[in-house]
Amino acid sequence: MRKASKSSVQKAGVGPERMKVIRDPTKMQATANRLRGEGLLIGFVPTMGYLHEGHASLLRAARKRSDVVVLSIFVNPTQFGPHEDLAKYPRDIERDEEMARQEGVDYIFYPEAASMYPEGYQTYVNVEQLTRSHCGVSRPTHFRGVATVCTKLFNLVLPHRAYFGQKDYQQAAVIRRMVKDLNMNLEIAVMPTVREADGLAMSSRNVYLSPDERKDALCLHESLQMANDMFHSGESDAKKIVKAMRANIESKRSARIDYVSIVDTDTLEELDVIRDKAVVLLAVFMGKTRLIDNDILCRGTARRAR
Amino acid sequence: MRKASKSSVQKAGVGPERMKVIRDPTKMQATANRLRGEGLLIGFVPTMGYLHEGHASLLRAARKRSDVVVLSIFVNPTQFGPHEDLAKYPRDIERDEEMARQEGVDYIFYPEAASMYPEGYQTYVNVEQLTRSHCGVSRPTHFRGVATVCTKLFNLVLPHRAYFGQKDYQQAAVIRRMVKDLNMNLEIAVMPTVREADGLAMSSRNVYLSPDERKDALCLHESLQMANDMFHSGESDAKKIVKAMRANIESKRSARIDYVSIVDTDTLEELDVIRDKAVVLLAVFMGKTRLIDNDILCRGTARRAR
Numbered sequence: 001m002r003k004a005s006k007s008s009v010q011k012a013g014v015g016p017e018r019m020k021v022i023r024d025p026t027k028m029q030a031t032a033n034r035l036r037g038e039g040l041l042i043g044f045v046p047t048m049g050y051l052h053e054g055h056a057s058l059l060r061a062a063r064k065r066s067d068v069v070v071l072s073i074f075v076n077p078t079q080f081g082p083h084e085d086l087a088k089y090p091r092d093i094e095r096d097e098e099m100a101r102q103e104g105v106d107y108i109f110y111p112e113a114a115s116m117y118p119e120g121y122q123t124y125v126n127v128e129q130l131t132r133s134h135c136g137v138s139r140p141t142h143f144r145g146v147a148t149v150c151t152k153l154f155n156l157v158l159p160h161r162a163y164f165g166q167k168d169y170q171q172a173a174v175i176r177r178m179v180k181d182l183n184m185n186l187e188i189a190v191m192p193t194v195r196e197a198d199g200l201a202m203s204s205r206n207v208y209l210s211p212d213e214r215k216d217a218l219c220l221h222e223s224l225q226m227a228n229d230m231f232h233s234g235e236s237d238a239k240k241i242v243k244a245m246r247a248n249i250e251s252k253r254s255a256r257i258d259y260v261s262i263v264d265t266d267t268l269e270e271l272d273v274i275r276d277k278a279v280v281l282l283a284v285f286m287g288k289t290r291l292i293d294n295d296i297l298c299r300g301t302a303r304r305a306r
Numbered sequence: 307m308r309k310a311s312k313s314s315v316q317k318a319g320v321g322p323e324r325m326k327v328i329r330d331p332t333k334m335q336a337t338a339n340r341l342r343g344e345g346l347l348i349g350f351v352p353t354m355g356y357l358h359e360g361h362a363s364l365l366r367a368a369r370k371r372s373d374v375v376v377l378s379i380f381v382n383p384t385q386f387g388p389h390e391d392l393a394k395y396p397r398d399i400e401r402d403e404e405m406a407r408q409e410g411v412d413y414i415f416y417p418e419a420a421s422m423y424p425e426g427y428q429t430y431v432n433v434e435q436l437t438r439s440h441c442g443v444s445r446p447t448h449f450r451g452v453a454t455v456c457t458k459l460f461n462l463v464l465p466h467r468a469y470f471g472q473k474d475y476q477q478a479a480v481i482r483r484m485v486k487d488l489n490m491n492l493e494i495a496v497m498p499t500v501r502e503a504d505g506l507a508m509s510s511r512n513v514y515l516s517p518d519e520r521k522d523a524l525c526l527h528e529s530l531q532m533a534n535d536m537f538h539s540g541e542s543d544a545k546k547i548v549k550a551m552r553a554n555i556e557s558k559r560s561a562r563i564d565y566v567s568i569v570d571t572d573t574l575e576e577l578d579v580i581r582d583k584a585v586v587l588l589a590v591f592m593g594k595t596r597l598i599d600n601d602i603l604c605r606g607t608a609r610r611a612r
Contacts, residue, residue: 025489033491039343120573122435123453123487128428147429148488155489181429182454183331183461185339267426 019101021108025116025156028109032070032158040067044159044186046150049073050090050204051099054194058163059103061191070157071100072109074116078124079145090207109157116152124148127174127181133268134170134281135292138258143174150175151182159186167193167201169281169294173268193293195221201293208289216252217286223248223260224295227280231297236274238262249284258283258290265296276300325407327414331422331462334415338376338464346373350465350492352456355379356396356510357405360500364469365409367497376463377406378415380422384430385451396513415463422458430454433480433487439574440476440587441598444564449480456481457488465492473499473507475587475600479574499599501527507599519592522558526590529554529566530601533586537603542580544568555590564589564596571602582606 022028035042043066045058062069073096080086093110100108124144130136131143154162164172172190179188194202199221200214209217223245230241245260260282262271271278276299283292328334341348349372351364368375379402386392399416406414430450436442437449460468470478478496485494500508505527506520515523529551536547548566555561566588568577577584582605589598 029489029491036342037345120483121487123431123433123484125488126430126432128430130428152487152489155491158491177426178429181427181458182431183335183458185335185461185464 019097019105019108021097021110023110023112023115025111025152028107028111028156029158031107032156035068036158041161042066042068042070042157042159044070044072044153044157044162046072046074046153046162046164048075048089048204049096050092050207051096052194052202052204054165054167054202056099056103057194058165058191059100059105061189062161062163063104065161068106069104070107070109070159071105072111072153072157074109074111074113074149074153076116076145076149077113078117078148079142081139081141084139085205085208090204109153116149125151125178125182127178130170130174130177130268133270134259134261134263135283136170138283138290143171146171147174147178150178151184154184154186161187161189163189163191165193166190167203167293169279169292170268173266199225201291203291205289205291209286210254213254213286213289216254217284217291219249219252219255220282220284220291220293223282224280224293227262228295228297231274238271238274238278241274241280245280245282249282254287256285258285262297325403325411325414327403327416329416329418329421331417331458334413334417334462335464337413338462341374342464347467348372348374348376348463348465350376350378350459350463350468352378352380352459352468352470354381354395354510355402356398356513357402358500358508358510360471360473360508362405362409363500364471364497365406365411367495368467368469369410371467374412375410376413376415376465377411378417378459378463380415380417380419380455380459382422382451382455383419384423384454385448387445387447390445391511391514396510415459422455431457431484431488433484436476436480436483436574439569439576440565440567441589442476444589444596449477452477453480453484456484457490460490460492467493467495469495469497471499472496473509473599475585475598476574479572505531507597509597511595511597514595515592516560519560519595522560523590523592523597525555525558525561526588526597526599529588530586530599533568534601534603537580544577544580544584547580547586551586551588555588560593562591564591568603 043062045062047055075089077086125147126144127147136143176188198218200217226248227241227245235241242260242262249255249257262278262280263269265277265279274297278297279294281294283290349368351368353361381395383392431453432450433453442449482494504524506523532554533547533551541547551566555563568584568586569575571583571585580603584603585600587600589596
């Protein structure tokens with residue numbers, strides 16, 4: 001992968017002052033083809049908007065390594081289940097545009113659902129094994145929607161590299177697998193989870209939490225720290241670690257566990273014994289709001305959870 | 307779509323004498339990225355090899371409109387059912403290479419199955435409604451395999467335009483739908499069916515036919531001619547036309563009908579009454595060999611079947 005050159009940014013005549021919003025998919029693809037034709041490196045951050053510091057960190061990573069940064073904002077209907085929060089998913093396009101401008105975004109791709117899924121639409125990308133466990137159990141069509149919309153967005157934006165957050169660990173694993181399996185012509189970069197000062201992983205859905213739920217929601221991060229401590233103190237029995245985590249989470253009044261699981265970092269297959277590396281995945285309902293978080297356990301590295 | 311320029315062919319330094327065979331998918335994609343970077347128009351003909359005059363016509367169309375012509379030869383395992391002819395599908399790579407050279411192919415992409423579907427492979431592209439009828443009934447995973455391998459090949463070869471034969475009408479409809487739905491960055495060109503002197507549509511599977519089956523196999527083309535004649539004589543009742551076609555086919559000793567169907571040219575939905583346009587699709591077993599053919603009925607145009 002080539003490195004971005006400052007001179008080619010100037011060549012493109014794009015920059016923070018010139019940020020453009022593109023709504024039409026055909027125009028997005030034509031623009032991307034033109035940028036590629038000029039030899040420019042395209043960095044891409046796909047989002048559902050309502051941007052927070054986690055998204056900003058992805059935009060900064062993209063800015064550093066690309067000539068042109070494209071941000072997409074699209075609350076993708078196909079990744080929501082019939083009883084999920086599609087209609088009430090938080091939106092604030094003006095604030096998003098302002099943050100994008102501050103992070104040096106060149107193009108916001110902000111399509112309408114009807115232009116992404118016109119009448120007669122019928123094509124879906126399925127990553128099979130990886131999407132059946134964990135979030136795929138309670139959200140059976142979610143990853144089909146994610147894989148499909150990412151395929152569409154990659155084809156429209158034509159990025160050299162796309163940036164995802166580690167917070168959605170299973171999503172990142174699914175996208176990486178899809179890109180590899182379908183030989184997609186781009187790289188996937190997965191960036192560290194960004195947390196609030198008290199440790200809660202940033203998420204657009206955190207706005208749903210009541211004050212009590214917000215307090216109890218710390219149990220996600222706390223239980224991950226607990227897992228990390230146990231692992232680095234020599235515990236390698238995954239069941240024992242999961243049991244301790246569950247006890248911690250279940251002690252909170254508003255918490256209801258969806259899953260707590262220690263798995264292989266690539267295949268997401270459940271582990272009994274943790275050897276050198278694993279990832280702890282969890283999903284917990286705080287009241288009606290479902291939150292996810294994760295942490296990688298890795299022997300020989302400094303502890304990651306703080 | 308830009309037109310190919312002769313000067314850019316020279317710029318690429320490729321031509322019939324320099325035809326290259328690429329086996330490694332990574333190398334194919336790197337080559338395609340380089341060609342794209344040079345501003346060259348890539349025309350692509352995906353095949354399963356054992357080339358005949360139908361494939362040659364696609365290569366000629368590609369040669370006329372591209373700077374660089376890529377032919378892929380890959381007997382794709384995922385589009386064969388468990389009891390189909392994957393193992394005995396006819397192969398002759400030396401003859402294929404010779405024909406490719408004569409047609410001015412620049413690159414043959416000839417991957418091994420293990421490099422296209424390595425261990426852990428699990429991603430598939432599904433076009434839904436269009437693949438459930440017709441060939442999708444007797445070959446339930448066929449189009450999933452076709453859509454998946456075409457997605458992979460498009461991502462590896464990065465063509466501006468890919469060429470398919472009208473003989474596989476449903477396949478072309480599925481690919482066109484997929485390209486549109488997933489916003490793939492290429493055009494699909496569908497070229498007319500090429501026939502033997504007596505009317506049999508060219509197919510690599512024709513080599514399976516015994517002399518008697520080969521004679522009886524003319525019923526596919528004959529019945530399409532019959533449909534065309536009835537339509538142009540004013541018949542618009544699809545059932546009546548299908549009935550006459552079935553009677554013709556059933557009069558042949560080695561023929562067993564899979565389907566005979568008159569449908570909308572885009573959605574492939576069954577029609578009762580033919581208005582301005584329709585397509586007649588048929589699949590017939592000649593002994594153990596399943597053959598397909600089709601013809602478009604279109605008011606106000608000259609008759610197509612000869």
